[in-house]
Amino acid sequence: MSISIPTEHLLYYWLSLCRITPLRMLKLLEIYAPFELFDRVKRDKKIGELIGEEKYALLCEKANEEILLKNYDELSRYGVKFLAYCDKEFPERLKQPEVCPPPGLYYKGNLALLDSTCIAIVGTRRCSNYGREAAYKFGSELADYGFCIVSGLATGIDAYAHEAVVKASGKAIAVLGMGHAKFGPLDNVALYQSVCKSGLVVSEYPPEQEGAKYTFPERNRLISGFCEAVIIVEAAGSSGALITAERALEQGREVFAVPGNITSPKSAGTNALIQKGAALLAGTQDILNYFSVKNEKIHLDKPAIQLDIFEQKIYNHLMEFGETNFDDLASSCEFSVHELLSTLLSMEMKGAVVRAAGNRYKIT
C-alpha cells in the first residue's frame, strides 16, 4: 500500500502544526527531507526518539493528507495564510541554521515587505517616558528612510515603535508570540489590525495557539532573524529584549543599544550591552552610517504645514527648548491662557505639535 505524498508546501504545514521545538526541528530536517519524514514517520522509531514521544504521536496522528487539507482550509476562516519554508517568498535570512527556521509562517498582510531592509526595534514592556520617546523617534525616523521596522507588538517599546511607523505610513512587520486568533494584549488590537492592513504580521504558531512563557523567547529569534540590525531601546537587567540581542549576535546581526541613565533600572540592560560591545545608538544617523544610506528621506510627500504668526512663535519656542509644559509655554510666549489653549489645539489639528502626558507639548 502506498501513501500519496502531499506537496512540499503541505508537508511543511504538517510539520508546523506539530509544534516541535525549533532546535529539534532543525536536527530533524538535517536528517530527513520532509517527504521522507512523511513517508517513514509511522515506521521509523528513531524519529520519535529525536523529537519526544508526545510530539511524535501528534506527528503520526496528523500524517494524513485528508486531515491536513481539512486543517489547511480552516486557515482562511482566520483570514490567515501559510508561507512554507520551501516557498520562494520565504526570506533567505530566516533559512540560516543559527535562526532555527520554522517550517512555515502564518501571516496576514503584505509579503512583499520581506524584501526590504529590516531593522528590529525592541525593548521592555514597562518602559519609561524616555524609552517611549526613543522608540517613537527611531520608529518614525527610520520609517521615513524606508527601513522596514520589525517588532513584537507587545506593550511598551514594541507598540510605541510600531505606532510611530504606522503613523508615518512606513513599513512594519510584526512577529507574534502566539497564534493570530489569540492575539494579546488586547490594548494593542487596534495596532495589530492596522499593521495587518498596511504591513505584515507573522507568527510561527497555528492561529489557535495561546501565548506562553516559552513562546515569546522563541519568537525573539525570529525578530532578529528577519532583520539586519536590532535596536534595543530600553531593557532592564532581565528583560526579554536581551534574549533578542543574544539571538541577534548568534545570527550575526548588528546590535544597537540606546544608552540610558545609569540611575534608571530600565536602562541597565542596554548599558550592559554597550559595555559588551554593542553599538551605541545616539541618533538615526548612526543607523544610516551603518547601512551607508545617503541622507535622503523617502517620504517627501508629507504636506507642508501652514502656521500663522502666533503658531509659528510657539513652534519656534518648542523647536528651541523641546518638550515644554503648558504653563511655561504661556509665560515664555506671552500668551493668555485661553489664547494659547486654542492656538495649541489648532496646531495639534494641523499635526504640528502633539500633546504629551502631564500637559506638555512638543513638535512632531
Place this chain on the structure above:
Amino acid sequence: MFAKVKCFGLSGIEGFEVIVEADIHNALPGTDVVGLADTAIKEAKERVRSAIKNSGFYCPPRRITINLAPADTKKEGPLFDLGMALAVLGAFEHAPASVINSGAVFIGELSLDGVLRPVRGMLPILISAVKKGFKTFVVPEENAAEASFIKEAEVYALKNLREAVQFLHTPHYFTRVRPRDFSSEVQYQYKDDFKYIRGQAFARRAMEVAAAGNHNILLIGPPGSGKTMLAKCLPSILPDLSAEEARETTKIHSVAGLLPPGVGMVTTRPLRAPHHTASQVAVTGGGSKAMPGEISLAHNGVLFLDELPEYPRSVLEVLRQPLENKSILVSRAARTVTYPADFMLVSGMNPCPCGNAGSSAKECTCSPMQVSKYLSKLSGPLLDRIDMHIEVDNVTYDDIKGEESEDSESIRARVNRARSLQSERYEGKGITNNAGLDSELMAIYCALDEKSELLLKKAFDRLGLSVRAYTRVLKVARTIADLSGEEKIQFSHVSEALSYRCMDRK
C-alpha cells in the same frame, strides 16, 4: 391636672406639629411616655424630672402620663424635653395651663440642672411652623442665631426652664430675638484663595471655566501637584451665594447639626470632602433616621472626591442619579425624605497607581495592567457626567517663588458676569446654568458656525474623542463664550473646550 404644650418634630428637612400632653393621676408613682417615641424621648423623663427639681419646683410623687400626639407618627430626638417639662409643670399647676396652650411653640433639650440646650434642625422646623401659621416660638439661647433668620417668627431665646416658666407668667418682660437677613450675613471672604496658587495657569483657567458654567471637573495629576488646593479654592470663585441658596443649605446643615455656633447659618458655599472610605450611606444620606449625606451637605457648593478611583464602585455609582436630578430620595422603613443635592463635583485622581505617569519629575513604576485596572474603576456613565477633565502638572520652584497670582475676587467677578448671562438666557427654561443644558436647549443656544463644526469633526478623528464628549465640549464652549461675553460660540471657544477633555484621548 392636665396640660398640653405645642411642640414641633423633625422629619428630614420638614417640621411637623406635635402636641405634648401630660396628665397626673393617683396611682403608683412613675412616668410613662407614650406616642411612638424613640429612646432619646423615653429617656427624657429622667432629664425632665431632674430639671424640674433643680429649677426649684416641687412635684409630689404621682403617676404622670405623657402623650405625644399624633400617636401614629414616629418622633425622634430630644427636642420635646422643654415641652414635656412645661406640660408636667402645667399639670401640677406650677405654670398656667391655659397660657401654655395659647399658641406658642416650645422647642429645646433640657439638661439635668434645667438649662436649655440647643437642638438640631431649628431652622427647618421654624420654616415649616411659620408656614402652618404658628407665630411665637420659645427656643434655647444657642439656637437664637439660627432662628433669627425667620422674620415672620416671633422668637424668644431662653436660658433655662425657670425662664420658660417666667415667660408663661409674664411674656411681656421678654424681648423677641432681633430678626436678621440671610443676604446681610453672606460672606465673600474665603480662607483658601486663588492668589495663593502659584503657577498652574492652565488649571486656574480650567477652574474658572468650570465655576462659570457649573461644570463638574476631574483633576488628574501626580501627588503634590496641587489638586486638593485647587478644589479647596473653588468655592471662593463660585458665584455669590444668594439668600435663597444660603437658606436651603442652612436647612440641611441644621438638620445634620453642623451649623457653626453663633453664626447660625451657612455663610459661604460649602466644600465637602468625604474620605474615600466613606460608606454609601454617608455619601448619599440615610441611616435609620434618614439623615442627609455628604452630597446634600454640599448642596449649592462643592463635593470634592480626592483619589476618585479609590472610592468603592458602589459609592461612585450612586452619585449618578443625584448628579442628574439635583436631589436624592432617601427611603427608609420609617420615612422617605427628599434632600436637595445640587452640587458641583470636583474630583482628583493620580494618572496611575504610583502617581507618576506622565510626570516630568519622576518615573512611573506601574505595569500597564495596573494602570488600566486603575483607570477602569471609573465607569463610563460616571465620566459621562463630568464635563471637564484636565491634567495638572507638578509645580516648579520658580512657580512658588513667582509673584502672587490673581485673587479669587476678580475671578469671581468674571464668573458672576458669566452666570448672570446664563440665568438671563435660561429664564423660564427650567435651568440656571450651562451644565444643565439638555439636547433640545443645546440646539438653540450652542449653534456652531461652519468653521467650528469642521474643527469638532476633525478633532473627533484626530484626537479620538468619543461621541459622549461631543455634548460636553459644546456645553463648555458655551461657558467659555459666556466668559468672554460673546453671544455666539466662536472657533476659539470650541478649540479651548476641546483642551479640557484629556480622559477621552486615552
